[in-house]
Amino acid sequence: MLLYFICFLDLLSLGILLPVAPVQLASLGASRLLIGGLTSVHAFLQLTSGPFVGSWSDTKGRKTLLIQCLSLIFVSNILLLFTSSLLVYIISRILFGLTGHVQILVRAIVACTIEKSAQNDAFAKMGAAAGLSFVIGPLLGGVLNSMEDGFFKIAVLLNTFALINLSISFFVIDIDVKDQNKTLKKKPIVMELTQAFVNLKQIDWNIFWDLFLFRFLCESGYSAFFTTFGIVLMGHFGASQKEMGVTISLFSVTMIVMNLAMGKINEKIYAEDPRGYQRNFHGFLGLFSTFCFLYAFPGFHSYIIVMIVMGIFRAILDSTWMEMLVSRTSETNKGTITGSFESIVQMANLVTPVLATYIGENYGYVQTYLIILMFLLLGVTISNYCLRVNQSRIKTD
Known part of the structure; x- marks a missing residue:
């Protein structure tokens, strides 16, 4: 149940922000070319960092990496509170593009901690949570953005969701963290990152x-x-x-x-x-x-x-x-x-x-x-x- 809720809040945040992001960027002086370019940059960052984050979780532990990703997502959302700066907004989205891999880690945890006979039902419920988030999210984002200081209110809400998810993540059970070889945990981060690349090649x-x-x-x-x-x-x-x-x-x-x-x-x-x-x-x-x-x-x-x-x-x-x-x-x-x-x-x-x-x-x-x-x-x-x-x-x- 905790994983479903994390999945829901993560995608709800995305559903709230997606429709209003171009409007906010335009209000900060961004051109259409820049708005389109940022979309491509975000896609590129997600494309290149996603496999690496997944591979790193096989070495570092999925729960540990989930907590760290949620912490950095929280930081990226805090930057959104500075609604008058285009540069700060861009930095926020770049950070999110690199670390916004909650869905990857949650699915990996489900695959490791739930019996195979129940996994189809678990993934189906996650799909339902995703659908619900994209019903509520755009509507809620549109309503909030139409208010005075609307985007600031959206940023506050996103930070609230991120903080809730971060708090919940500490209670998530991840069997591969519990049983993981302790020598892996003691390795320097450079060795962990190197091992993540090796995992991809193997x-x-x-x-x-x-x-x-x-x-x-x-x-x-x-x-x-x-x-x-x-x-x-x-x-x-x-x-x-x-x-x-x-x-x-x-x-x-x-x-x-x-x-x-x-x-x-x-x-x-x-x-x-x-x-x-x-x-x-x-x-x-x-x-x-x-x-x-x-x-x-x-x-x-x-x-x-x-x-x-x-x-x-x-x-x-x-x-x-x-x-x-x-x-x-x-x-x-x-x-x-x-x-x-x-x-x-x-x-x-x-x-x-x-x-x-x-x-x-x-x-x-x-x-x-x-x-x-x-x-x-x-x-x-x-x-x-x-x-x-x-x-x-x-x-x-």
């Missing part, structure tokens, strides 16, 4: 290539979609900010319901799919069909349908990937693998938004659906191939 990445590729394809499609989401809805279909917020909430609510129901769905529908390949194929096929519908029938009401259906299949994919990932890891590399896997999101965010924006500005934003369909079609093709290979192996065995 992983047999051939075991995980398909999962990393599947997530990259899916996240690239989602990144292209949400990059142009507001422009298409408000600019082309005349939706208001309220209608756009409701549309996003539909996606989040669907994710919450689906994550809570995944245990029953797996039991009733996918009982014969222990390795997850069938669920993975169905997820990609469902998303591809959904965006084919959106491309053929673009419109505000189509977006409402798409957001609901998209939430269903995305929840299936997320829970399936975590199940497959954990089943392939060992006790000594869960942090390394989880950190690298979560960094795929940032890899997609580095490339796809630029491509989607370029095509949107030159050929029309509705044409960005073709990029999404390209990524998802690759996902359908490769997931179908992996499914057939797995079925052949089962018949052979």
Whole structure:
């Protein structure tokens, strides 16, 4: 329960800040180019530091590193209280980009401390917590930012959440810290960092290539979609900010319901799919069909349908990937693998938004659906191939 709460508050803070960050940066004198550049810098920092933090947690201990990351997140949020300085704001976000890896560490702790039979349910509940945070967060951030000294109030709230999470983290049980070799704890930090790099090199990445590729394809499609989401809805279909917020909430609510129901769905529908390949194929096929519908029938009401259906299949994919990932890891590399896997999101965010924006500005934003369909079609093709290979192996065995 403590881990779910930490996960929820961490993502709630992100959900509060994301919609108001561009507005705050603009009020401090940042240009559109600088705002976009900071987004890319944040994605790059998360991409490069995520695998390293995960690997370091395998050496240092996940609970220990979680406490340290939360401490630095608290410091980065304190800097947000200085709302009149653009430089201080940038420093705050750079620090957060390097240390904001709570989700990686929490997932690694869950994988180590919860029985395998209960892990799917645990990850599903974390997914539900994430969905709930992105229902409440943007709404709360918008309300607070509309008040006098709104961003200062947001900064105070973020510091409160960070302090609560930091306090809770001391009570988290992490079996690998308890049983860890004491000689590792006595090593200087330079040796710990060196060992973290060594851990990354020692992983047999051939075991995980398909999962990393599947997530990259899916996240690239989602990144292209949400990059142009507001422009298409408000600019082309005349939706208001309220209608756009409701549309996003539909996606989040669907994710919450689906994550809570995944245990029953797996039991009733996918009982014969222990390795997850069938669920993975169905997820990609469902998303591809959904965006084919959106491309053929673009419109505000189509977006409402798409957001609901998209939430269903995305929840299936997320829970399936975590199940497959954990089943392939060992006790000594869960942090390394989880950190690298979560960094795929940032890899997609580095490339796809630029491509989607370029095509949107030159050929029309509705044409960005073709990029999404390209990524998802690759996902359908490769997931179908992996499914057939797995079925052949089962018949052979």
